[in-house]
Amino acid sequence: MANSIEAYVSFREVQKSYDGETLVVKNLNLDIEKGEFITMLGPSGSGKTTCLMMLAGFEPATHGEIYLDGNPINNVPPHKRDIGMVFQNYALFPHMTVAENLAFPLQVRKAPKEETTQRVNRALDMVQLGGFGGRRPGQLSGGQQQRVAVARALVFDPKLVLMDEPLGALDKNLREQMQYEIKHIHENLEVTVVYVTHDQSEALTMSNRIAVFDDGVIQQLAAPDVLYEKPDNAFVASFIGENNRLFGQVRGVNGSGCTVELEGGGEVQALAVNIDGQGTETTLSLRPERVVINPTNGSVPNVFDARVEELIYLGDHVRTRVNLCGHDDFIVKVPNAAGHAHLKPGEQVKVGWMAEDCRALDASVRT
Amino acid sequence: MADVTMERPVIQTADGVPLKTKLRVTTRNNRLKAFGLVIPLLAFVLIAFIFPIGSMLLRSVDNSLLPSLLPRTAAALQEWDGQGIPDEATFAIFAEEMVAARKARTIGRVATRVNFERSGMRSTFTKSARRLAKVEAGPWKEALIKIDKKWGEQGTWTTLKVLSEPLTLTHYLAALDLKYDDDLSIVSEAEDRQIYVPLFLRTLWVSLGITVLCLLLGYPIAFLMATLPVRISNLLMILVLLPFWTSLLVRTTSWIVMLQTEGVLNDIMVALGLISDESRVQMIYNMTGTVVAMTHILLPFMVLPLYSVMKTISPSYVRAARSLGATPATAFFRVYFPNTIPGIGAGSLLVFILSIGYYITPALVGGRTGQLISNLIAFHMQKSLNWGLAGALGALLLGGVLALYILYNRIVGVDNMKLG
Incomplete structure (x- = not known):
């Protein structure tokens, strides 16, 4: 196996346990291409940060091997891995100025003085902090500190840059702005980035591919659009974006489609994605924006009666909660487009959807 | 509305007094309450601290x-x-x-x-x-x-x-090993009669030595306490604080048991054959005893400020340094250590100032050669009853500590000091 490592970064059968009783990371296999921006996304405790720490060298893998650029790095200490890292709280050295912080990785590599100064200035310009070299990290705002941390992780041209929830401490507007900035830096420098976050919109905005972690296992590894539109299982479907879940039993399978009998009564035509066959339990996943209110006859195979429970006006769309087959948390996003239906609470409507928008997935744990 | 616009210029008159007066009135009650709360402490400090020091300073020049x-x-x-x-x-x-x-x-x-x-x-x-x-x-x-x-x-x-x-400098001259000769000019005492200046210097060096020892011994334990899991670090904390729960006399006398010529340590060394029974090492009732016992007693004063500073240093600093290419040693000396300097400063100053005036331990285990300046002050207070000289020695000690504090402030900056 070791001689067939083609990916830039490769996790092979990696397992990690802290206490010898439970596995935090269970048999992880992950290949990352050079120049890729890959995000590890998952709830806290899902093992994503542990993976990052193993990659950085701060935690040893209990089992398995990690390769960087074709070489196993399990026994390489962190300072020899040539991996830049941006930490959650930036970890800028408080007793050094911004320029000294940036010069640190170059100094410990014994780079010549002029080159160090040059590269520090270039890195500062890259993050639009040209004149801030003489300041202390404590004198900068959160966003500026964030930029310095990014510049410091990049200034020594590392093989790989790791980012551990770097935007968690920033407010919403700044966070979005920084997302674009990091994305642009990644595109300009063509550097390989492994990014850890629990914020799905961050992951969707920035990544080439997203690895969704849960319970120490990658649930799905795919590009953002695939992840959102074609989730493989119930966890991914509910974790990424808003999602209507309907529970039922598979009555029949025909090719790529299947028929599901809902618990509250009624039959749904759905796309068979992750079911074990006839008679098994399944979770149907349906995006709220794919549901049509009062569809024209014959346009969609699934049509149900529903009662409008609640309307929330959100500007570009109206979030409508309806009661459908006993589920009173069924959400429909009604776009605020010309001629859209004006609903009132308590009104009886028909809702419908296409079979391919309704994905029959594994029977999830109900919460 | 008209009233408000009329009043505003009145509040902000050119001299600005009315606004301030108003503010003073509104905050006066709070200030009085706050002052009332600290009165007992203020009175206590005045009676138990300021007054004795003042009286000591007066006595050191009094010649009535x-x-x-x-x-x-x-x-x-x-x-x-x-x-x-x-x-x-x-x-x-x-x-x-x-x-x-x-x-x-x-x-x-x-x-x-x-x-x-x-x-x-x-x-x-x-x-x-x-x-x-x-x-x-x-x-x-x-x-x-x-x-x-x-x-x-x-x-x-x-x-x-x-x-x-009515006022005199004789006590201060005596405390500095100087005297008036028969012509009333100031000369130094004969070499063999100089006591105080050598003792001041010895006290200074011993205190410095104890401070350095405490730092060397305390830094690793503080580091462990700040980095180990809570369960273990709590145990360590209890061990560090244990001496505080034991009487000073018990601790000092247990060192006598340990270090005396017929004591535990000598017995072990003899039993191991490291030294012969006749050449047992004299480790107590001399400077060694003073340094060992005082280092032990003052160690918590070094560990606690260090610990409180180290606790605030995020482990991600060292991790960041490592990921940026620093070896463990470089990461420690260039990133971790500089961030602990406020704790080192506070701990060192605390240990140094405490040891420079330490009295009981040198008196018990110092013997003849392990005495410090404070023992001589006590001697003049209790035995020779030369309170003027004791006052002058005390004032010089106080002045010395203040001078060192100012020096420290110049070099390190008191704002950089963190006691907890």
């Missing part, structure tokens, strides 16, 4: 004994130019007051005071006063010199002249 007990002699000696010996008139006044002082039984106090400055004068005084009572008429100069020829020496009288001033 001779002027109050022999007022006319003192007045006459203040007039005297200090050349040769005083004239007959001064002798006459002196003789008269000596006799009176003997009757009033105050001659002993005068003799003691003079004896501090010029040893051997106590017997001269008591003898002279006793014999003078039998002399009925002058010339007093001849009579006194006949009783004791010290009355014919210039030095005796210059000493008395110095003691006639």
Whole structure:
């Protein structure tokens, strides 16, 4: 196996346990291409940060091997891995100025003085902090500190840059702005980035591919659009974006489609994605924006009666909660487009959807 | 609305007083309440701290004994130019007051005071006063010199002249191993009679040594406490605090048990054959004992400030340094260590100031060579009853500590210090 490592970064059968009783990371296999921006996304405790720490060298893998650029790095200490890292709280050295912080990785590599100064200035310009070299990290705002941390992780041209929830401490507007900035830096420098976050919109905005972690296992590894539109299982479907879940039993399978009998009564035509066959339990996943209110006859195979429970006006769309087959948390996003239906609470409507928008997935744990 | 627009310029008049007055009135109650809360402490500090220190400083320059007990002699000696010996008139006044002082039984106090400055004068005084009572008429100069020829020496009288001033520097001179010679110029004591300056220097060096030892021993344990899991670090914290729950005397005497020539440590070394039974090492009742016991006692004062500073240093600093390419040693010296300097400063200053004035431990285990300046201050307070000299020594110690504090502030900056 070791001689067939083609990916830039490769996790092979990696397992990690802290206490010898439970596995935090269970048999992880992950290949990352050079120049890729890959995000590890998952709830806290899902093992994503542990993976990052193993990659950085701060935690040893209990089992398995990690390769960087074709070489196993399990026994390489962190300072020899040539991996830049941006930490959650930036970890800028408080007793050094911004320029000294940036010069640190170059100094410990014994780079010549002029080159160090040059590269520090270039890195500062890259993050639009040209004149801030003489300041202390404590004198900068959160966003500026964030930029310095990014510049410091990049200034020594590392093989790989790791980012551990770097935007968690920033407010919403700044966070979005920084997302674009990091994305642009990644595109300009063509550097390989492994990014850890629990914020799905961050992951969707920035990544080439997203690895969704849960319970120490990658649930799905795919590009953002695939992840959102074609989730493989119930966890991914509910974790990424808003999602209507309907529970039922598979009555029949025909090719790529299947028929599901809902618990509250009624039959749904759905796309068979992750079911074990006839008679098994399944979770149907349906995006709220794919549901049509009062569809024209014959346009969609699934049509149900529903009662409008609640309307929330959100500007570009109206979030409508309806009661459908006993589920009173069924959400429909009604776009605020010309001629859209004006609903009132308590009104009886028909809702419908296409079979391919309704994905029959594994029977999830109900919460 | 009209009222408001009319009032605003009144509040912000050119001199600005009305606004401030208003503010003062509104905050006065709070300030009074706050002041009321600290009054007990303020009174306590005043009585138990400020007042004794003030009294000590006063006592170190106070010289009112001779002027109050022999007022006319003192007045006459203040007039005297200090050349040769005083004239007959001064002798006459002196003789008269000596006799009176003997009757009033105050001659002993005068003799003691003079004896501090010029040893051997106590017997001269008591003898002279006793014999003078039998002399009925002058010339007093001849009579006194006949009783004791010290009355014919210039030095005796210059000493008395110095003691006639209401304020004096003699205690400070003595504390710095200096003295007035017979011509009233300041000279240093003979080499073999210098006690205080060598002792001050020894105290300084010993305190520095103890501070460095505490730092070397305390830094690793503080580091472990700050980085290990809570369960283990709590245990370590209890071990560090354990000495605080034990009486100082118990701790010191247990060191005697450990270190004495027939003690545990020597027994072990003999049993292991490291030393022979005859050449047991003397480790207590000397400087070694003082340093060992004081380092042990003062260690928590180093560990706790260090710990509180290290606790605030995020482990991600060292991780960041490692990921940026620093070896563990570089990461420690360039990133971790500089961030612990406030703790080192606070701990060192605390240990140093405590050890420079430490008294009990050197007194118990210091023997003859392990005594520090504070033991001598205690000696002058309790045994020789030379409170003036004790006051001067104490004032010099206080001044020294303040000077060091100012120096520290210049170099490191007090704002960089973190005590907890």
